[in-house]
Amino acid sequence: MIRHGFLFLAAVAAAVDGAPAFAQQPAVSVVAIPPLTTPDTGSKGSQSLGIAWQATQMIVADLRSTSELMPLPPSQKDFYSYPEVTAPTFSKWRAAGAKTLVTGFVQTRADGRLTFACYIYDVDKGRELARKGFVVSGSEWRRAAHKCSGLAYTAATGAPGVFDTRIAYVAESGSGDGKSKRIAIMDSDGFDHKYLTPGDNIVMTPRLSPKAAQVAFVSYASGRPQVRVMDLTDGSAARPLVANDAISFAPRFSPDGSRIVFSMMLGPNSDIYVVGANGGYPQRLTTAPGIDTDPSFSPDGSKIVFESDRSGSPQLYVMDANGSNQRRLTFGGGWYAAPDWSPDGQLIAFTRRGGDGRRIGFIGADGSGEKVLTTGPSDEGPSWAASSRDIVFQRTDALRRNQIYRVSIDGTQPRRIEIPQDGADPDWSGVMD
Amino acid sequence: MRRAIAFLLLAAVANAATAQLPGLRRRAPVPAAPVLSGIDALRADFIMRSGADTVYFGQDNSLLGLPAKTTLTAQAQWLLQHPEVIVRIEGHGDASDTRDHALAMGARRAEEVRSYLVLLGVPAVQLSITSWGKERPGAGRAVTILVR
Numbered sequence: 001m002i003r004h005g006f007l008f009l010a011a012v013a014a015a016v017d018g019a020p021a022f023a024q025q026p027a028v029s030v031v032a033i034p035p036l037t038t039p040d041t042g043s044k045g046s047q048s049l050g051i052a053w054q055a056t057q058m059i060v061a062d063l064r065s066t067s068e069l070m071p072l073p074p075s076q077k078d079f080y081s082y083p084e085v086t087a088p089t090f091s092k093w094r095a096a097g098a099k100t101l102v103t104g105f106v107q108t109r110a111d112g113r114l115t116f117a118c119y120i121y122d123v124d125k126g127r128e129l130a131r132k133g134f135v136v137s138g139s140e141w142r143r144a145a146h147k148c149s150g151l152a153y154t155a156a157t158g159a160p161g162v163f164d165t166r167i168a169y170v171a172e173s174g175s176g177d178g179k180s181k182r183i184a185i186m187d188s189d190g191f192d193h194k195y196l197t198p199g200d201n202i203v204m205t206p207r208l209s210p211k212a213a214q215v216a217f218v219s220y221a222s223g224r225p226q227v228r229v230m231d232l233t234d235g236s237a238a239r240p241l242v243a244n245d246a247i248s249f250a251p252r253f254s255p256d257g258s259r260i261v262f263s264m265m266l267g268p269n270s271d272i273y274v275v276g277a278n279g280g281y282p283q284r285l286t287t288a289p290g291i292d293t294d295p296s297f298s299p300d301g302s303k304i305v306f307e308s309d310r311s312g313s314p315q316l317y318v319m320d321a322n323g324s325n326q327r328r329l330t331f332g333g334g335w336y337a338a339p340d341w342s343p344d345g346q347l348i349a350f351t352r353r354g355g356d357g358r359r360i361g362f363i364g365a366d367g368s369g370e371k372v373l374t375t376g377p378s379d380e381g382p383s384w385a386a387s388s389r390d391i392v393f394q395r396t397d398a399l400r401r402n403q404i405y406r407v408s409i410d411g412t413q414p415r416r417i418e419i420p421q422d423g424a425d426p427d428w429s430g431v432m433d
Numbered sequence: 434m435r436r437a438i439a440f441l442l443l444a445a446v447a448n449a450a451t452a453q454l455p456g457l458r459r460r461a462p463v464p465a466a467p468v469l470s471g472i473d474a475l476r477a478d479f480i481m482r483s484g485a486d487t488v489y490f491g492q493d494n495s496l497l498g499l500p501a502k503t504t505l506t507a508q509a510q511w512l513l514q515h516p517e518v519i520v521r522i523e524g525h526g527d528a529s530d531t532r533d534h535a536l537a538m539g540a541r542r543a544e545e546v547r548s549y550l551v552l553l554g555v556p557a558v559q560l561s562i563t564s565w566g567k568e569r570p571g572a573g574r575a576v577t578i579l580v581r
Binding site for chain 2: 176177179202204205218223224225247249250263265268269270291293294307309313314337338351353358380381400424425
C-alpha cells in the first residue's frame with residue numbers, strides 16, 4: 001500500500017516536471033488543405049485532377065516541414081466542386097480545428113499549359129487572406145505548388161515561406177584523404193537534384209546568389225583554393241572571381257546579388273575583400289594581422305559580420321560595408337566562427353567551439369540573446385532559410401562522414417535532409433522569382 | 434656388382450646436390466635498389482638530405498618550433514644547392530576547425546614556412562604556397578614541402 005502510494009506520488013511529480021517542458025512547445029496552427037479541384041471535364045479533367053492531387057500532397061508536405069503549421073492529412077472525401085473554391089464551407093473546417101484553409105484549382109488551357117490558382121482563408125473570420133494565380137508549362141506546376149505553400153505560410157505566420165528555394169551543397173563520396181567532391185543543387189524539398197561540377201577537382205563552400213541565379217564556390221582547379229563563379233541560368237563554365245593567382249575563399253553574395261565579399265591572401269594572412277559579382281578590382285576591407293574570414297552581409301547591405309582571430313581566438317566582428325567601424329560582437333567564451341546574417345536582419349547564426357565540440361547557435365545582431373541550438377559535437381557552417389526561422393548546417397559523424405541537417409530556431413530536434421550521398425557546406429537560397 | 438653399387442651411390446650424391454632440401458629455399462637474388470630518375474630521385478634526395486619533407490605545428494597556431502626550424506634549415510640548404518627546383522609549400526589546418534578557418538590556418542602555416550625559407554636565403558621564385566584546409570585529415574597540423 002505504502003509502495004503503491006509512493007509510485008502514485010512519483011507519477012504526479014513526473015507529470016508536474018513534464019508540464020513546463022510541454023508548455024514550451026511552440027503553438028502549432030492547424031491548416032486544412034482539401035484536394036485541389038478542376039473545372040475541366042473528360043480526359044482533360046482527369047489529367048488536371050491528377051496534377052491537382054499531387055500538388056495537394058506537395059503543399060501538405062511543405063507545410064508539415066515547418067514547426068509552426070500542422071496540416072490536416074489530405075483526404076479524397078473532402079473533395080469539393082469548382083464553385084466552392086471561392087465559396088468554401090467554413091463551419092466544416094472550424095469543426096475540424098483548422099485556423100487556415102487552402103483551396104485552389106488546376107485547369108488545362110487550350111495551349112496545353114496549366115492555370116494554377118490558390119486561395120488562402122482565415123477559417124474563424126470566414127475571410128479571404130490571399131490569392132495567387134500562375135500560368136505554367138510542363139513540370140513547372142511544382143514551383144506553383146511551392147508558391148502556394150509559401151502564400152499559406154506567410155498568411156498564417158507573417159514570415160516568408162521557404163518552399164520555392166534551393167539548397168546548394170558539396171556532394172561527397174569516398175572517405176578520408178581520397179574524397180571525391182562535387183557541387184550539387186536541389187530544391188529545398190530534395191527534388192530536381194543536379195550536379196554542377198564533374199568531380200575532377202576538390203570543391204567547397206558553394207554560396208548561392210539571393211535568387212539562386214549564380215553560385216560562387218572554391219575550386220582547386222588551379223592547384224590552390226580560388227573562388228569561382230558559375231551562372232546557373234545558362235549553364236556556362238565557372239570563371240575565376242579575381243584575375244590573380246592568390247588564395248581566395250569564403251565567398252558570399254551581397255543581398256542584391258551585385259557584389260561578392262570573400263577572403264583573399266595577398267600578404268601573409270587572409271583579409272576580407274569585396275568585388276563585383278561579374279568581376280572588377282577587389283576592394284580591401286580589413287587589414288588586421290591574423291585571419292579575417294567568413295564575411296556575411298546584413299540584409300540591407302550596410303554591414304558585414306565576419307570572423308577574426310585578431311584578439312587571439314576566433315570571434316565575430318561587425319563592420320560597415322566599406323570596412324570602417326570594426327567592432328567585436330561575441331564575448332561568450334570559447335570561439336565563434338562561420339557567421340551568417342539572417343534575412344530579417346535580427347539574428348546572426350554561428351559555429352561555436354568549446355571544450356565539448358562544435359555547435360550551431362545564434363546571437364542578436366546587437367550582440368545580445370545568444371542561444372546554442374545543437375548538441376554537436378561536430379556541427380558547423382549554418383545557413384539561414386529565407387524565413388529566418390530555420391537553419392541548415394553540416395554535421396560530421398564519428399566516422400568523419402558529413403551530412404546535412406536542418407534545425408528550427410525554437411530549438412526543436414535537428415532533422416537530417418535526405419540526399420543521395422554524403423553532403424557538406426550546405427547553403428540555402430532566398431525565395432526565387 | 435661393386436661397380437654397380439658405386440655407380441648408384443654416385444648417382445645418389447649427384448641427385449642430392451641438385452635437389453632442394455625440404456624447408457629450405459634457394460636464396461632469392463638481392464633486390465636491386467629501384468633506380469629513381471627525374472622528379473622521384475629529386476624528391477628522395479630532398480627528403481634524405483633534409484631529414485623530412487614535413488614540419489608540424491601546435492593546435493590553433495602557426496608558430497615554428499625548434500624541430501621545424503631544424504628541418505627547414507636543412508631544406509633551405511638543399512634548395513640553395515638546387516636553384517632549378519621549384520617546391521610547393523602545402524599547409525594543412527586542424528580537423529576540429531570550421532572549413533574556412535582551417536583553410537586560412539593552413540595557408541598561414543604555409544606562409545610562415547615560406548617566410549622562414551626566404552629568411553634563410555632561398556629565392557622566393559622557388560617557392561609557391563597552397564592550403565588544403567581540412568581536406569586531407571590524414572596530414573595532421575602540418576606543412577609539407579613538395580618538390581615539383
